[in-house]
Amino acid sequence: MADIIQLLPDHVANQIAAGEVVQRPASVVKELMENAIDAEATLVKLIIKEAGKTLIQVVDNGVGMSETDARLSFERHATSKIRQAEDLFSLNTKGFRGEALASIAAIAHVEMTTRPENRDVATQIKIEGSKVNSQEIVAAPKGTAIAVKNLFYNIPARRNFLKSNQVELRHIIDEFQRVALAHPNIAFNMYHNGAELFNLPVSNHRQRIVGIFGPKTNEKLVPVDEETDLVTITGFVGKPDFAKKSRGEQFFFVNDRFIKSPYLNHAINNAFDGLLKDKVHPSYFLYLSVNPKSIDINIHPTKTEIKFDDEHALYAILRSAVKHSLGQFNVAPVLDFDRDATMDTPYSYQEKKPSNPSISVDANFNPFAETVEKNPSVKKHTYRKADTASWESLYVGVESKSVGIPIDFNEIELESDEVTGSLFEQKTKEDQSTTYQLHNKYLVSKIKSGMLIIDQNRAHQRVLYEKLLEQMTLKGGISQQLLFPLSLDFSTADVALIASVKENLENTGFIFSKMEGDTVEITGIPFNITESQVRLIIDQLLSDFQNEVPDAIFSQVDLMAKSIAKSTAIKTGMSLSVTEQESLVNDLFACKEPTLAPDNRPAFITISMDELERKFL
Incomplete structure (x- = not known):
C-alpha cells in the first residue's frame, strides 16, 4: 500500500x-x-x-x-x-x-x-x-x-x-x-x-468609560474596590435604575485582558438580586488582578476564556465586593429599624448655619376696628369689616310671606321616578359583542366550530409587523412633526449602528435632523407612536440588532419591523374596550399570516365544541 x-x-x-x-x-x-x-x-x-x-x-x-x-x-x-x-x-x-x-x-x-x-x-x-x-x-x-x-x-x-x-x-x-x-x-x-x-486621550478608567459610552454614563457608575490575597478588584458597576435589556455594557478584565465568564457574570447578577426588573441586565466594568500562575489563558484560541484555580472563592469575593459597593453608596436599600428618618437633615441644609427668627409685634393692632393700619414703616395693610348687606338681602320678606300660610303637600309637584330614556341604548341580541377580554391578556371569541382564544399582544404584533413591512418596502411611512426636536444620547457605537439603518427608519416615519458623536436628534416620528415611546423603540432595536446580527438588507428590514412592533404593541394587562377588541380581531384576520406572531409563536388557539364537551365527561 x-x-x-x-x-x-x-x-x-x-x-x-x-x-x-x-x-x-x-x-x-x-x-x-x-x-x-x-x-x-x-x-x-x-x-x-x-x-x-x-x-x-x-x-x-x-x-x-x-x-x-x-x-x-x-x-x-x-x-x-x-x-x-x-x-x-x-x-x-x-x-x-x-x-x-x-x-x-x-x-x-x-x-x-x-x-x-x-x-x-x-x-x-x-x-x-x-x-x-x-x-x-x-x-x-x-x-x-x-x-x-x-x-x-x-x-x-x-x-x-x-x-x-x-x-x-x-x-x-x-x-x-x-x-x-x-x-x-x-x-x-x-x-x-x-x-x-x-x-x-490618555486618562483613567472612569474617564475612558465615559469617553467610549458618552457623558451620561458618568452618573450611572458606582465604584468597586476590593483587595484580597487571591484577587484585587477595581472598576465600576452601573446603578440598578440604568440597567438595560441588552448585555452590551458588561466587561470583565483579568490582568488587563478582556474575558467572557458566565460563572462570574452570575456572581454579579446575584449581587444585584432584588434590585433589577425582569429581563434587564446590569452594567459593569470590572478589572481583576490575579497571579498569572493561578490562571490558564490557553483554553480558547482567542484567549477570551480563562480557567481559574479557585473559582468558588473568586465568585464569593466578587459578589461580596459588588454588594458592599451598592450598599456603601446607598444604591441598595437598607433597613434600619432604630433610625428615625424624620430626624434626618436634608442635604440642602447640611452646610447652612441656623439663624435666630425675628418676631415683630404691632401693639396698636385692633381686630374690631373698622380700619386698622399696621406699621406704616413696613407695609400698609387694611382690614375691613365684612359687608353683610348683600347676603342679608336674600332673606328680606321671606319671613312675612311664609308665616301663617299653611302648606298643602298635595299641591307640591315631585319629580317622577319613571325613567323616560336610557343613557345607553339596550343592545339587541344581534348587536351584542362577539368578543370578551379575559384577564386583560386574551380575547375570547366564538366561532361556528367552538371558541377562539387570541393573545392580544402577539396579535397586535402581527398586525403592526405587516403594516411596518409594507411601509418600509414601499417607503410610505407617515410622519408627524415634533414641536421641539427630541435629543437622545447613545454610545458612539450605537450611533454608528443607527446611522447604518437610518434610511429604513425614515421609511417608517422617523425624521433625523442630526446624528453626531453620541447624540441623535429627531424632528419627526411615525404617526402611530408617541414621543415617550421613541427611546424604548430605539433601545429595543439596538438590542435586537446586537443579539440577532442580521446581514442582508431584507433581514435588516425584517428585524426592524419585528423590533418596532414588539415595542409598540398592546401589552399584557391592558384593558381594551369592546370596539378595540373587535377591531384587533378584524385586523388580525386581515393579515397575510394571522396564525403566527412575528417571532413564529402562535397568535391564537381554537377549542372545538367536541373538546369542550370532553372536558365535562
Whole structure:
C-alpha cells in the first residue's frame, strides 16, 4: 500500500491556522492592537475601510523591530515572549509579534513598516499569501505600521461568509472598545472610511468609560474596590435604575485582558438580586488582578476564556465586593429599624448655619376696628369689616310671606321616578359583542366550530409587523412633526449602528435632523407612536440588532419591523374596550399570516365544541 500521509506546505498550514486565529476582520484588529500594546506604544491608531474588508491598518509609536525581527515575525511559531513551555503559565503580555502575523499574511495582502528607536531607517516588508514580495529600506517614524488589505482574497468561501458592513463594523468596534477600556494609559484613535469614530486621550478608567459610552454614563457608575490575597478588584458597576435589556455594557478584565465568564457574570447578577426588573441586565466594568500562575489563558484560541484555580472563592469575593459597593453608596436599600428618618437633615441644609427668627409685634393692632393700619414703616395693610348687606338681602320678606300660610303637600309637584330614556341604548341580541377580554391578556371569541382564544399582544404584533413591512418596502411611512426636536444620547457605537439603518427608519416615519458623536436628534416620528415611546423603540432595536446580527438588507428590514412592533404593541394587562377588541380581531384576520406572531409563536388557539364537551365527561 502506498504512503498516504504527507507534510503540508507552509502556506497551506498557515491558511489552516488562520481559520482559528482569523474568523473575521475584528479578529485581525484584536491581534494587531494587542501587538501594538506589547510594543509599549503610547498612541495607537486604527484605520478601517469598508468594515475591514478592504483595509485594516494599525499604526503605533512603540519600540519597533529590527530588520531581522521584522522578517522572522511572519514565520510560524515565531515569538518574542516564550522561551520554554513553562512560560505559558506566567504570561503578562497580550500576544506575540509572530504566529498571528503568519496566519494573517497567509490570507491577505500585508504591508509592514517598522523602525526601532536606535535605527535611522525603517524596514518595509510586503507579503501576499505567505509569499514575501519585497523587503526594502524606507524612511518612517519610530514604531510599527501594519496594513492588512483584501482579507480572505485567496479563500473566497471564507469571504462569502462575512456579514454586511454594518455587522462587521459592529464587531470591530466591540474589539476596539475592549482593548481601549483595558488600557486607559494609552491614547487610541479609530477612523472608518475617513471619518473619526473615537478619539480617546490618555486618562483613567472612569474617564475612558465615559469617553467610549458618552457623558451620561458618568452618573450611572458606582465604584468597586476590593483587595484580597487571591484577587484585587477595581472598576465600576452601573446603578440598578440604568440597567438595560441588552448585555452590551458588561466587561470583565483579568490582568488587563478582556474575558467572557458566565460563572462570574452570575456572581454579579446575584449581587444585584432584588434590585433589577425582569429581563434587564446590569452594567459593569470590572478589572481583576490575579497571579498569572493561578490562571490558564490557553483554553480558547482567542484567549477570551480563562480557567481559574479557585473559582468558588473568586465568585464569593466578587459578589461580596459588588454588594458592599451598592450598599456603601446607598444604591441598595437598607433597613434600619432604630433610625428615625424624620430626624434626618436634608442635604440642602447640611452646610447652612441656623439663624435666630425675628418676631415683630404691632401693639396698636385692633381686630374690631373698622380700619386698622399696621406699621406704616413696613407695609400698609387694611382690614375691613365684612359687608353683610348683600347676603342679608336674600332673606328680606321671606319671613312675612311664609308665616301663617299653611302648606298643602298635595299641591307640591315631585319629580317622577319613571325613567323616560336610557343613557345607553339596550343592545339587541344581534348587536351584542362577539368578543370578551379575559384577564386583560386574551380575547375570547366564538366561532361556528367552538371558541377562539387570541393573545392580544402577539396579535397586535402581527398586525403592526405587516403594516411596518409594507411601509418600509414601499417607503410610505407617515410622519408627524415634533414641536421641539427630541435629543437622545447613545454610545458612539450605537450611533454608528443607527446611522447604518437610518434610511429604513425614515421609511417608517422617523425624521433625523442630526446624528453626531453620541447624540441623535429627531424632528419627526411615525404617526402611530408617541414621543415617550421613541427611546424604548430605539433601545429595543439596538438590542435586537446586537443579539440577532442580521446581514442582508431584507433581514435588516425584517428585524426592524419585528423590533418596532414588539415595542409598540398592546401589552399584557391592558384593558381594551369592546370596539378595540373587535377591531384587533378584524385586523388580525386581515393579515397575510394571522396564525403566527412575528417571532413564529402562535397568535391564537381554537377549542372545538367536541373538546369542550370532553372536558365535562
